[in-house]
Amino acid sequence: MTTPVSQVDGVDLRVEDLTKRFGRGAREFTAVDRVSFRLGTGETLGLVGESGSGKSTTVRCLMGLERPQAGTMTYNGLNLRRMTFRAERVFRSQVQMVFQDPYSSLDPRMTIGQIVGEPLRVHTDLDAAQRRDRVGEMLERVGLEPAHMKRFPRSFSGGQRQRIAIARALVVRPRVLVCDEPVSALDVSVQAQVLNLIKDMQQEFALSVLFIAHDLAVVRYLCDRLVILEKGRAVEEGPRDQVYGDPQHAYTRSLLEAVPRADPAAERERRLRRRGSITSPSQAEAAA
Numbered sequence: 001m002t003t004p005v006s007q008v009d010g011v012d013l014r015v016e017d018l019t020k021r022f023g024r025g026a027r028e029f030t031a032v033d034r035v036s037f038r039l040g041t042g043e044t045l046g047l048v049g050e051s052g053s054g055k056s057t058t059v060r061c062l063m064g065l066e067r068p069q070a071g072t073m074t075y076n077g078l079n080l081r082r083m084t085f086r087a088e089r090v091f092r093s094q095v096q097m098v099f100q101d102p103y104s105s106l107d108p109r110m111t112i113g114q115i116v117g118e119p120l121r122v123h124t125d126l127d128a129a130q131r132r133d134r135v136g137e138m139l140e141r142v143g144l145e146p147a148h149m150k151r152f153p154r155s156f157s158g159g160q161r162q163r164i165a166i167a168r169a170l171v172v173r174p175r176v177l178v179c180d181e182p183v184s185a186l187d188v189s190v191q192a193q194v195l196n197l198i199k200d201m202q203q204e205f206a207l208s209v210l211f212i213a214h215d216l217a218v219v220r221y222l223c224d225r226l227v228i229l230e231k232g233r234a235v236e237e238g239p240r241d242q243v244y245g246d247p248q249h250a251y252t253r254s255l256l257e258a259v260p261r262a263d264p265a266a267e268r269e270r271r272l273r274r275r276g277s278i279t280s281p282s283q284a285e286a287a288a
């Protein structure tokens with residue numbers, strides 16, 4: 001008999017040859033094409049690719065939100081494509097997700113206390129007072145205040161909403177956090193704060209993180225390993241420094257080209273050059 005998944009220590013999340021097609025007949029199209037990767041204990045894995053490369057579809061399959069046509073997905077030996085009710089509960093408490101758009105991912109009719117407390121209601125035996133304490137603690141940990149519990153999502157900014165989403169994901173002490181472009185809908189000025197928070201939480205809770213981004217700059221800061229997706233295919237995979245330092249695939253190199261330079265002077269020059277190439281008639285007149 002296999003060990004129940006709830007008694008297995010650590011994290012071993014495996015995706016092998018995952019394939020997801022949409023549409024039928026002549027309109028059929030493969031959004032995820034035999035993608036494989038593995039996430040281990042305490043690791044941060046970046047899944048990177050342009051818009052439409054199949055990143056969200058991959059994690060939606062993983063989280064049971066889409067049904068793939070082929071491939072295997074296992075979590076600590078548990079087959080995610082055929083789970084018992086009990087196994088699914090364990091998976092759902094140990095693997096949590098933060099979505100891209102904090103405006104649509106929080107129910108506007110629920111208070112912050114209800115939103116962050118919901119996973120506790122589903123996954124623990126804590127009573128209402130205990131849940132309130134845990135929610136208050138969690139809100140403080142993500143840089144908000146316990147008093148925010150009584151408010152509704154509409155009174156929070158995008159960055160604050162993402163903090164609330166992170167609190168909701170972590171309140172049940174999961175082992176894995178799946179983040180689908182958690183900062184791309186935010187103002188540039190708050191992106192770094194939210195990334196810092198995710199990094200802090202990753203260390204504090206010893207999380208394994210599956211982090212999706214279309215931007216290699218974002219994942220460089222967070223991830224130990226990277227998988228590069230192009231049109232549904234994993235074209236490159238490896239440790240961060242290898243992928244950045246010695247990219248093997250042309251597509252990876254083109255993504256790296258799009259990464260803003262760390263050197264401000266070089267970045268400024270690059271911007272000017274780019275602007276120069278698209279000088280508008282009015283700019284040309286002004287310069288003349």
Ligand SMILES: Nc1ncnc2c1ncn2[C@@H]1O[C@H](COP(=O)(O)OP(=O)(O)OP(=O)(O)O)[C@@H](O)[C@H]1O
Pocket residue numbers: 022023031049050051052053054055056057058214
């Ligand atoms: N439910 C669906 N029905 C049909 N096509 C879909 C569906 N969901 C996704 N697709 C298509 O699958 C492809 C991959 O989409 P996906 O959302 O996974 O990309 P992504 O890498 O997450 O992109 P983005 O960076 O824009 O979020 C796209 O061409 C998309 O239009």
Ligand SMILES: [Mg+2]
Pocket residue numbers: 055056057180181
């Ligand atoms: Mg997406």
